[in-house]
Amino acid sequence: MLATPGRLPPAAQDARWAYETKQDGQRAVVYLPGDGTLLLRARSGEAITAAYPELQPLGEALGRVPAVLDGEVLALDEQGRADFQLLQSRMGLAHAPARAARMAARVPVHLILFDVPYLEEPLFTVPYTDRRGLLESLALHGPYWSTPGAVVGHGAEALRATREHGLEGVVCKRLDSGYEPGVRSRAWIKIRNRRAEDVIVGGWLPGRGRLAGLPGAVLVGQRSADGRLRYVGGVGTGWSGTERAELAALLRAAETGTCPFDPVPPVANAHWVLPRLVGEVNYSTRTRAGLLRQPSWLRLRPDLTPQESSSSCASACCSSRSTRPCCTSRCPPSPRTSS
Incomplete structure (x- = not known):
């Protein structure tokens, strides 16, 4: 059942x-x-x-x-x-x-x-x-x-x-x-339970079939405590057709030959972009390597700069007193209730 x-x-x-x-x-x-x-x-x-x-x-x-x-x-x-x-x-x-x-x-x-x-x-x-x-x-x-x-x-x-x-x-x-x-x-x-966080777009993968010529997925990261842009995964769902086309134009305008992630993720056929687009995604949890599981795109965040987005949660456990959604999934839980 x-x-x-x-x-x-x-x-x-x-x-x-x-x-x-x-x-x-x-x-x-x-x-x-x-x-x-x-x-x-x-x-x-x-x-x-x-x-x-x-x-x-x-x-x-x-x-x-x-x-x-x-x-x-x-x-x-x-x-x-x-x-x-x-x-x-x-x-x-x-x-x-x-x-x-x-x-x-x-x-x-x-x-x-x-x-x-x-x-x-x-x-x-x-x-x-x-x-x-x-x-x-x-x-x-x-x-x-x-x-x-x-x-x-x-x-x-x-x-x-x-x-x-x-x-x-x-x-x-x-x-x-x-x-x-x-x-x-x-x-x-x-x-x-779904958690939402801001991410920085650092690349994209070409779509196939009906998505040919459009991004099939974007490659996203978050800033670590030492300032590096750490890769946290690929996001391939969450857009309407119009939103995907608008995103394609933004990605083409930001294209670069240099990977902005450190270290470079082992992703084949990636197109790299300047890390200036900020988006919000939701996801279920993180892997032990810090990658997002089951991520889905929520929206672009034009109100945020790459410096204002993200925290160091991608690379280190944060304070258990924090209320950020990422922290509830990575820090030791408080004592269980009867529920």
């Missing part, structure tokens, strides 16, 4: 919904036949059991009770937050069990469980609240798996808590909803 992107339910309906933390990992369905074994399948249907050998003991957790569990495989950073970049080192090893075992010792994963569509019998038509009660009664808490709680009501507070702790967002689940396999349902709504 898949969630639909959306917004928080209206305040008048808040008590009809449960709120779970949205995790940044690999979705996995866990098949427990009741014989001590388990089978993990990704959303694609691919068997990924061998990629995560540390999860094998979960097969014995329910004894001879057959079950199907729904969850998310995570790799956690030093603060206990999901780090998709870490997880990537574990993904794709289903056909390399020896390497998977070595990586499990270096980067262990943690399986978050949030639903039980089958427990001795199908539970597809059973309401979420009852399925959740059954899941929690199984007491599945181990060294590499757990069943985090969900909060009923208080959706705005739950979303705010995930934002304050640098988490990906929330999933809102209607209390009376059944489990709809393979359906992207309005009974589950996902809300991602």
Whole structure:
């Protein structure tokens, strides 16, 4: 069952919904036949059991009770937050069990469980609240798996808590909803926390197909504490056709043969420009190298000069007292709340 992107339910309906933390990992369905074994399948249907050998003991957790569990495989950073970049080192090893075992010792994963569509019998038509009660009664808490709680009501507070702790967002689940396999349902709504920052345009990549002759993506950076323009990624979405054409004219006028980024990013076929255009982008989080994940263009900032934009957040963790969105994703979180 898949969630639909959306917004928080209206305040008048808040008590009809449960709120779970949205995790940044690999979705996995866990098949427990009741014989001590388990089978993990990704959303694609691919068997990924061998990629995560540390999860094998979960097969014995329910004894001879057959079950199907729904969850998310995570790799956690030093603060206990999901780090998709870490997880990537574990993904794709289903056909390399020896390497998977070595990586499990270096980067262990943690399986978050949030639903039980089958427990001795199908539970597809059973309401979420009852399925959740059954899941929690199984007491599945181990060294590499757990069943985090969900909060009923208080959706705005739950979303705010995930934002304050640098988490990906929330999933809102209607209390009376059944489990709809393979359906992207309005009974589950996902809300991602997006952060916005100013960036300096330092180059662009040519578009293809219908975008031929226009920028397919702009290459952006931010000033580090020592004044260098550090590359933070490419942005290829967020423009209307008119905005993309206007941006193309600005980029052509600023073209130069010298890369303004230090160090020069390994980007093929790049066109460099003088770093004088400032824009605002939003994004989900940063990689450990400081690159923006899932960036999208918001607007040009003609009111800002390159010297006025950006901070040194691209290269160093800032004060945990700062309220800039980048800081909430990079600095150690404050103690967690019950939400």
